[in-house]
Structure formats: C-alpha cells, structure tokens
Amino acid sequence: MSTSTDVVLCGYFPHATAEVARRMAAGRRVVLVDDLTVLPDGPGLLVVVPDDCEPDQVRAAWPGEPPRVITVVPADLLLDALSDERIGDLVSRQIEQADTVALEGAPDGGDEWEAEQLRVLVHRIAPWGPAERGRRVDAITRGLRGRAVGIHEPLPSYGVVSCVFHARRPFHPGRLHDALDEVTEGVLRSRGHFWLASRPDIVWTWESSGGLTLGPHSGWLGPLPADLWHEVDPERCLAAGVEWDPYYEDRHQHLAFIGLDFDPVHLHRTLATCLLTDDELSRGEQVWRTYPDPFSERTVTRRT
Structure with missing residues (x-):
C-alpha cells in the first residue's frame, strides 16, 4: 500500500493540523480518515487522522511500510494542553511517538524566547534519535529495555528542566x-517505571501530564523461571x-521528569527519602510486604 513518501498528520487540535495539511498538500492526495479501520491506498498520500489517534496506533494499523508520522501542536496551546488533565497524556504521547513534531503558529505574544522554550520543551519530551523513531517502543516502559526514558539536563535551558531518577532500592x-x-x-511530563517494597514482584508504570496515573504493568524477571524467558x-x-x-x-526505579523552572535537586532528594532506609532494607521482603499500602487499587490516578 504505502511508499516512503506517505505522510500522516495527527494532533489533538484540528485547526492546527488542517493548516499544516494545507501547506503540505501540493502534489499529494490529501485524505481525511474517520478511523484507522479503513485506510487509503496509493503512493504519495497525505493522510489526516482523527484527533485522538496516536502515531503508534497509525503504524500498527498501516499495511506495508509505515508512513512518516507528523504530530502537529499549536504553539499557543502547547503548555495548556500538557497541563490539562483530560488531554495531557494524549498530547504527550502524540509528541513522544512522532517522527517529527510541527509547532504550528507562534506562542502568545510571538516572543522568540518563548518560541525557543517550546522547541526545547518538545525535544526534552521526545529526545529520541532518528534511528529510534517509528519503532513503537512505549516511552513509559523504555527503561525496562535498557533505553533512556528521558535525558538528564537539570540546568534550565530557556526555563526547561529535564532530570532522571534511577535507583535500585524499592520505594x-x-x-x-x-x-x-x-x-x-511544576512538572509538565513524567514517565517511567518503579517498584514498591510492599509488592516486590510487580513492575509499576508512572505517567503524568496534567494528571498522574500509576498502575501495575508486569512482573519482574527475577522470579520468572529461566525456561520462560524466551516468552519475554x-x-x-x-x-x-x-x-x-x-x-x-x-x-x-527509572523515572524521567520534564517541566519549567522546577528544582531538580529538591525533586531528587524527595524521591530519595521515599526509598527504604538501610534499617528497613535489612528487614527483608517478608516485612516489606506487611507495610500499609495506599496503592491498593489496580490503578491510582491523581490530579497534579
């Protein structure tokens, strides 16, 4: 079906996506699709998908060679979108999974410093190199595959801070x-995985952008018999x-945090105080499992 020239535009804000489609339409057949169950055929397509679609969903549904996926974000709405508990996670994933992110328009006031801040922010949210884009690796569970879940740039660049927390001890x-x-x-996007002393066999995922969602993902490999590792x-x-x-x-633990002007040292120290102390660690798993566990529900969702 597809050729390397096929391009898909996605994004939560239709007006911004439509403007980019208009500018890219020359010499292409532009197709609007209502869902991903029926996709167009032919070379050189410019396909605009529904606003709730994520790039990885497009790649999974696309027969043949995956297209180039561009996520369109209006510059004047990006910060509000990332802070919105209804759409923040969706917009973040659309950015993280895209081959290219197109910032449409200018931030409020048209200030060049603010425009550069947005460009830095987008890169911190999706710092993956070209070779990694389009491989459908979930940003939240990248750390389980030995990949970075973010980049550690604790010194602000245009006010954007990015830091990574890594530890072996349980929380x-x-x-x-x-x-x-x-x-x-102060965090606009955070993601990764962690483990709790009270549930030492479970990998928990962490995702926030507007709201915080924590939930069990899978088991750790340690308890898994060696003859079953081939299934992983x-x-x-x-x-x-x-x-x-x-x-x-x-x-x-492997967590990444991206935001504007927050204190990465304070964040790191706060998380470090949540780890087991030497005394608690020495008591072993049987004692850890008796700790009162507020994470009793299958998924914990909180507003940030």
Whole structure:
C-alpha cells in the first residue's frame, strides 16, 4: 500500500493540523480518515487522522511500510494542553511517538524566547534519535529495555528542566504516596517505571501530564523461571542481564521528569527519602510486604 513518501498528520487540535495539511498538500492526495479501520491506498498520500489517534496506533494499523508520522501542536496551546488533565497524556504521547513534531503558529505574544522554550520543551519530551523513531517502543516502559526514558539536563535551558531518577532500592509505599503531590509540582511530563517494597514482584508504570496515573504493568524477571524467558521481549531480557544485581535482580526505579523552572535537586532528594532506609532494607521482603499500602487499587490516578 504505502511508499516512503506517505505522510500522516495527527494532533489533538484540528485547526492546527488542517493548516499544516494545507501547506503540505501540493502534489499529494490529501485524505481525511474517520478511523484507522479503513485506510487509503496509493503512493504519495497525505493522510489526516482523527484527533485522538496516536502515531503508534497509525503504524500498527498501516499495511506495508509505515508512513512518516507528523504530530502537529499549536504553539499557543502547547503548555495548556500538557497541563490539562483530560488531554495531557494524549498530547504527550502524540509528541513522544512522532517522527517529527510541527509547532504550528507562534506562542502568545510571538516572543522568540518563548518560541525557543517550546522547541526545547518538545525535544526534552521526545529526545529520541532518528534511528529510534517509528519503532513503537512505549516511552513509559523504555527503561525496562535498557533505553533512556528521558535525558538528564537539570540546568534550565530557556526555563526547561529535564532530570532522571534511577535507583535500585524499592520505594516505601506510604512515603511515596505522601510525596506524590510534591514530586509532580511544576512538572509538565513524567514517565517511567518503579517498584514498591510492599509488592516486590510487580513492575509499576508512572505517567503524568496534567494528571498522574500509576498502575501495575508486569512482573519482574527475577522470579520468572529461566525456561520462560524466551516468552519475554528479547531486548528486555538483554537489558536485565546486563544490569543484573545479585540482590535486587532486575528490579529498579527509572523515572524521567520534564517541566519549567522546577528544582531538580529538591525533586531528587524527595524521591530519595521515599526509598527504604538501610534499617528497613535489612528487614527483608517478608516485612516489606506487611507495610500499609495506599496503592491498593489496580490503578491510582491523581490530579497534579
């Protein structure tokens, strides 16, 4: 069906997507689709998908060679969109999964400093190199495959801060739960995975943009019999083997945070205080499992 010249435009804001489509329409057949179950055929297409579609969904539904996917975001609405608890996660994923992000228009006031701030912010949200784009690797679980979930740039660039927290010790469930509001203050996007002392066999995912969503993803590989490892993604198995710890096995924390003018040192220290202390660690898993666990629901969603 497709050729390398096929282009798909996605984005939550139809007016911005339509403007980019108008400018790119020369010499192409422009097709608007209502859903991904019926896709057009032919070379050199410019396809505009519904505003709630994510690039990875497009690639999964596209027969043949995946198209180039461009996410369109209006510059004057980007910050508000990322802070919106209804659409923040969707807009973030559209940016993270895109081959290219097109900032349409100018920020309010047309200030060049603010325009550069938005460009830096988009790059911090999706810092992946060209070779990684379009491979359908979930940004939230990249760390399980040994990939970066973000880049560590704690010094502000145009006010944009990006930092990564990595640790082997488990979080104390009560202390982490109490610190969630403090940890997410000033953060526009955060993602990754973590583990709790009270549930040492479970990988939890972390995603925030407007709202914070935490939920169980899978089991850790340590308890999994060796003869079943072939059923796990090979990249994850390789990453686990490289980083294997004789005590923690493959369990670890890997979280990334991106925002404007927040204090990365304070954030790191806050998360570090949520880890088990030496005394708590020495008591072992049987004691850890008895800790009161506020993360009792299958998925925990909080406003930031």
